Amino acid sequence: MKRREFNKLLLAGMAVPGMELLRNGMAYAQTPAGGLISLLAPEPPMLVLSLNQQQPTIVVGSKMFESLLDYDFDLTPRPQLADSWEMSEDGLTYTFHLVKNAKWHDGVPFTAHDVVFNCSVMLMEVHPRARTIFERCESIVAADDHTVVFKLKEPFGPFIYAFEVDSAPMAPKHIYEGTDYKNNPANEHPIGTGPFMFKEWARGSHIHLVANPDYYRQGKPGLTEIFFRVVPDAASRSVAMETGEAQLAGWNDVENFDVQRLAAMPHLEFTTKGYEFASPLLWYECNLRKEPFNDLRFRKAMMHLLDRDFAVERIMFGLAAPATGPIASTTKFFEPDLPRYEFSVEKANAILDEMGLKKGADGNRLTIRFLVVPAGEMWTRFAEYFRQAMAAGGIEVVLETTDIAGWGQSIANWDYEVSNNMLYQLGDPAIGVARSYISSNIRKGILFTNTQGYQNAEVDRLFAEAAVQTSEAARQELYSKVQRILVEELPVLWMTEQRYATLHDKRIVDLIVSATGVNSNFASARYA
Amino acid sequence: MRLLRRLLARVAGIAFSIFVIATINFTLVHSAPGDPALVIAGQSGATDAKFIEQVRAEYGLDKPFMIQLGTYLGKVARMDLGYSHRQRRQVSDLILERLGPTLLLMLSAFFLSLVGGVVFGALSGRRQGTWADLAISLVSLLLYATPVFWLGLMLVLVFSIQLEWLPAFGYANIHAAGYGAFEYARDVASHLILPAITLSAIYMAVYTRLMRSSLIEVAHEDHVRTARAKGLTEAAIRRRHMLRNAAVPVVTFAGLQAGALIGGSVVVETVFAWPGLGRLIFDAVTARDYPVLLGLFLVTSMLVIAVNLLTDLIHRLVDPRVAVR
Numbered sequence: 001m002k003r004r005e006f007n008k009l010l011l012a013g014m015a016v017p018g019m020e021l022l023r024n025g026m027a028y029a030q031t032p033a034g035g036l037i038s039l040l041a042p043e044p045p046m047l048v049l050s051l052n053q054q055q056p057t058i059v060v061g062s063k064m065f066e067s068l069l070d071y072d073f074d075l076t077p078r079p080q081l082a083d084s085w086e087m088s089e090d091g092l093t094y095t096f097h098l099v100k101n102a103k104w105h106d107g108v109p110f111t112a113h114d115v116v117f118n119c120s121v122m123l124m125e126v127h128p129r130a131r132t133i134f135e136r137c138e139s140i141v142a143a144d145d146h147t148v149v150f151k152l153k154e155p156f157g158p159f160i161y162a163f164e165v166d167s168a169p170m171a172p173k174h175i176y177e178g179t180d181y182k183n184n185p186a187n188e189h190p191i192g193t194g195p196f197m198f199k200e201w202a203r204g205s206h207i208h209l210v211a212n213p214d215y216y217r218q219g220k221p222g223l224t225e226i227f228f229r230v231v232p233d234a235a236s237r238s239v240a241m242e243t244g245e246a247q248l249a250g251w252n253d254v255e256n257f258d259v260q261r262l263a264a265m266p267h268l269e270f271t272t273k274g275y276e277f278a279s280p281l282l283w284y285e286c287n288l289r290k291e292p293f294n295d296l297r298f299r300k301a302m303m304h305l306l307d308r309d310f311a312v313e314r315i316m317f318g319l320a321a322p323a324t325g326p327i328a329s330t331t332k333f334f335e336p337d338l339p340r341y342e343f344s345v346e347k348a349n350a351i352l353d354e355m356g357l358k359k360g361a362d363g364n365r366l367t368i369r370f371l372v373v374p375a376g377e378m379w380t381r382f383a384e385y386f387r388q389a390m391a392a393g394g395i396e397v398v399l400e401t402t403d404i405a406g407w408g409q410s411i412a413n414w415d416y417e418v419s420n421n422m423l424y425q426l427g428d429p430a431i432g433v434a435r436s437y438i439s440s441n442i443r444k445g446i447l448f449t450n451t452q453g454y455q456n457a458e459v460d461r462l463f464a465e466a467a468v469q470t471s472e473a474a475r476q477e478l479y480s481k482v483q484r485i486l487v488e489e490l491p492v493l494w495m496t497e498q499r500y501a502t503l504h505d506k507r508i509v510d511l512i513v514s515a516t517g518v519n520s521n522f523a524s525a526r527y528a
Numbered sequence: 529m530r531l532l533r534r535l536l537a538r539v540a541g542i543a544f545s546i547f548v549i550a551t552i553n554f555t556l557v558h559s560a561p562g563d564p565a566l567v568i569a570g571q572s573g574a575t576d577a578k579f580i581e582q583v584r585a586e587y588g589l590d591k592p593f594m595i596q597l598g599t600y601l602g603k604v605a606r607m608d609l610g611y612s613h614r615q616r617r618q619v620s621d622l623i624l625e626r627l628g629p630t631l632l633l634m635l636s637a638f639f640l641s642l643v644g645g646v647v648f649g650a651l652s653g654r655r656q657g658t659w660a661d662l663a664i665s666l667v668s669l670l671l672y673a674t675p676v677f678w679l680g681l682m683l684v685l686v687f688s689i690q691l692e693w694l695p696a697f698g699y700a701n702i703h704a705a706g707y708g709a710f711e712y713a714r715d716v717a718s719h720l721i722l723p724a725i726t727l728s729a730i731y732m733a734v735y736t737r738l739m740r741s742s743l744i745e746v747a748h749e750d751h752v753r754t755a756r757a758k759g760l761t762e763a764a765i766r767r768r769h770m771l772r773n774a775a776v777p778v779v780t781f782a783g784l785q786a787g788a789l790i791g792g793s794v795v796v797e798t799v800f801a802w803p804g805l806g807r808l809i810f811d812a813v814t815a816r817d818y819p820v821l822l823g824l825f826l827v828t829s830m831l832v833i834a835v836n837l838l839t840d841l842i843h844r845l846v847d848p849r850v851a852v853r
Binding site: 230 | 568580677681810
C-alpha cells in the first residue's frame with residue numbers, strides 16, 4: 001500500500017463516525033395504522049399451538065388458532081368456535097354446536113370432523129395435557145357437520161375447562177391427518193381459524209400477522225395487523241413501551257420493579273386482569289423424603305419464618321397476593337376460611353427448640369441446600385429472601401445455582417432439598433391443583449408432578465371424588481375439606497398468588513376481555 | 529509449487545482443528561446436566577412420561593454416547609449441520625439467516641474499534657503530556673472499565689429516549705419489507721450505529737492505549753532519528769516513519785481479539801435485540817438445543833479463523849514487509 005492510500009484509509013476511518021453523527025434526527029415510533037405492535041420474549045421455537053405450549057408460542061399462536069371456548073374473568077365459559085353447548089343430566093355427555101361459517105385460513109370450511117380429529121387423534125399424540133383429559137372420553141363423534149358429542153367414561157366436573165385455546169387448540173384435519181405432525185410443512189406457515197393469519201416470521205426480529213378478512217364473527221377483527229417484536233432484554237422492553245415502539249406487554253415482559261413507573265405513563269393502560277385462567281400459585285417446595293423436611297413441625301416452623309406480605313411488597317412490588325392454601329382466590333372452589341400461619345419468629349424458634357434442634361457455636365441449628373430457580377430476577381430474590389428468613393430461626397441456607405435444564409433435572413429426579421416452584425391452576429382444581437398433591441402423581445423424572453413426594457390417602461380420595469362430581473356445591477364441600485387438610489399438613493409452603501401486569505397503548509380498547517388475557521385471540525381489540 | 533504445498537498444509541491444519549473442535553464441543557455439550565425434554569416441559573408447565581420419551585427419541589439421546597458422537601462427526605465431514613427438532617428447521621438455515629446481521633455488526637465494530645483506536649491513539653501519543661492526551665487517556669480508561677450492557681443502555685437512554693435520533697433496538701423497521709434498496713440500507717445503518725459503537729467501545733479503548741504507547745516507543749527508534757537528521761519535516765516523519773510502524777502491534781492484537789468480539793456480541797445482541805448468532809447461541813444453550821449449539825460452535829470457530837486471515841491481510845497493507853517475508 002502506498003503512503004497516500006494509507007492516509008486515505010485513515011481519513012475514511014475518521015469520516016465514517018462523522019457521517020453517522022450528521023444523520024438527521026428522526027422519530028422512530030413505528031405505529032402502524034390500525035395495527036398493534038406487541039412485545040415478545042423469548043422467541044418461540046414454533047407457532048403451532050398443538051405441538052408446543054410454551055408461553056410465547058401461546059401468545060402468538062392464540063391469534064391464529066382457536067378452541068371451542070373462551071372464558072370470562074369469572075371463568076364462565078363463552079363461545080369461540082362453539083356457539084352453544086349442553087351437558088346431559090348424568091354429566092357424561094357434552095354436546096357442542098359449532099359456528100357454521102368458520103373457515104380455515106386456506107378457505108376450507110371448519111367442521112365437526114376437525115374437532116373429532118383433534119381431540120381423539122392428533123392432540124392425543126402430541127399434547128401432554130390434552131392427552132390426560134381426552135383419555136377420559138369413551139367416544140368423540142360428529143353428530144353432523146356442526147355438532148360434536150363427547151361421551152365420558154365417568155363424570156368429570158372440569159371437562160368444560162378442557163376447551164381453552166392452549167389446552168385444546170384446533171388444527172386443520174385436511175392438512176395434518178395421516179402426516180408426521182411434527183414435520184408437516186404447514187408448521188412453517190400455520191393455518192388456523194383465528195382472526196389473524198400468518199404473514200411472515202423474520203427470525204430474531206418479529207412475527208407479522210394480518211387480519212383474516214373471512215373471520216366468522218361479523219365486523220371482527222378490529223385491528224388490521226399484529227407485529228410481535230422479539231426483544232430479549234428486559235430493559236430494552238421497558239424502553240420500547242416508553243417510546244411507543246411497542247404497544248403491548250404482558251406476562252413477564254416488564255420487570256416487576258418497572259411496572260409502576262410505566263403504569264403511570266399517560267399513554268399506557270395498566271391492568272392485572274386476564275390471568276384468571278392461569279392464576280399461578282408460587283411456593284417453596286421441600287423434598288419430603290429427606291430429613292428434616294419429613295417432620296411436619298419443621299415445615300410449620302419454616303412457614304412461621306416466612307412473611308408473605310413482605311414477599312408481596314418487596315419481591316413482587318404489589319403484583320401478587322399472599323397465598324393462603326393450595327387453591328388460588330381468583331379461581332373456583334377457593335376456601336377463604338382456612339387457618340393461617342402468621343409471621344412469627346418466636347413461634348418458629350419455639351417449635352425448633354421443641355424439636356431438639358440446638359443452636360451450634362455459630363448460632364445455626366442446621367444447614368439446608370436451596371436450589372435457585374434460574375428463570376430471572378424474581379426467582380433469585382425469592383431464594384435470597386428464603387435464606388434471610390430462615391436465618392432468623394437459626395437455619396443456614398446454602399444457595400445453589402444451575403441453569404434451567406439442570407434445575408428441571410434435579411427437581412424431576414427428586415435430587416434437591418428446597419426450591420421454588422410455580423404451577424398454573426388452569427381453571428379448575430381437578431386439572432391444575434390435584435396434580436401436585438395426589439400420590440398417584442408421584443412420578444420420577446417428570447416435572448410438575450407431586451415432586452415433593454406428599455402422600456395422604458384421604459387427600460387422594462377427596463380429590464378423586466371431587467373430580468367426578470358434577471354438582472358445584474358437592475365439589476365445593478370436598479375441595480374445602482381437602483384445603484383444610486393440606487393447610488394443616490403443608491405439603492409445600494405456599495407464598496404468593498401471582499398477578500401479572502398487562503400494559504398497553506391507551507388508544508386500543510377491548511384488548512383484554514377474558515380470563516385468558518393476552519393469550520386470547522384479540523378479535524374484539526380495536527382503536528377507540 | 530512450494531506455495532501450493534504450503535496452502536495444502538494450511539487447509540489440512542484447519543480441517544484437523546475443526547474436527548478436534550467438533551469432538552470437544554460434542555463431548556462438552558453432552559456432559560452438561562439437563563435434558564431438552566425437561567427444558568421444554570419447564571417452559572410449558574406440563575409434561576408426561578410419553579412426551580419425555582418422544583423428545584429423547586427425536587434428539588437421539590436414547591442411543592449410546594459413542595454412536596451419537598460417530599453420527600455427529602460423520603455429518604460434520606459431509607458439511608451437514610443437522611436438524612433442530614426444537615425449531616423444526618435445518619440448522620444451516622437457522623445459522624445462515626443470522627450470519628448476515630452478525631457479520632455486519634462484528635465487522636463494523638472490528639473496523640470502528642481499529643480505526644478509532646489508531647486515530648485516537650496517534651493523536652494522544654503525538655501530544656504526549658498535553659490536555660488532549662490526558663482527555664483521551666481518561667476517556668479510554670473509562671470506556672475500558674464500563675460494562676458493555678450498561679454502556680448500551682446509556683446510549684439508548686440518550687440517543688433513543690431523550691434525543692429520539694436513533695432507534696433503540698432491532699435490525700430494521702418492521703415495515704422495512706416495503707422499502708427501496710437505498711431506504712432499507714439507510715434504515716439498517718441507523719439501527720447499526722448504537723450496537724456497533726457499544727460493541728467496539730471497549731476494544732477501541734484498548735487499541736487507543738496500545739497505539740499511544742506504541743507510537744511513543746517508535747518515536748525513540750533509530751530510523752526516526754535518521755529521518756529527522758535527513759531534514760524531513762515532522763509531519764512527514766510522523767506519516768511515513770512512525771504511524772505505520774506503530775500500527776502493526778495494534779493490528780496483531782485486534783486479530784487476537786476476534787474471538788472475544790464474538791463473545792461480546794452475545795450481550796450486545798441481547799440488549800439491542802439484534803437478530804444475530806450471539807442470541808442464537810444464548811437461546812440454544814438455555815433450551816439445550818444440541819444440534820443448533822454444535823453447529824454454532826463450529827461456525828463461530830470458523831469465523832475466528834476467517835477474521836484471523838483478514839487480520840493477516842490488513843497486516844500486509846499496513847506493513848508491506850510481511851508480504852515479502
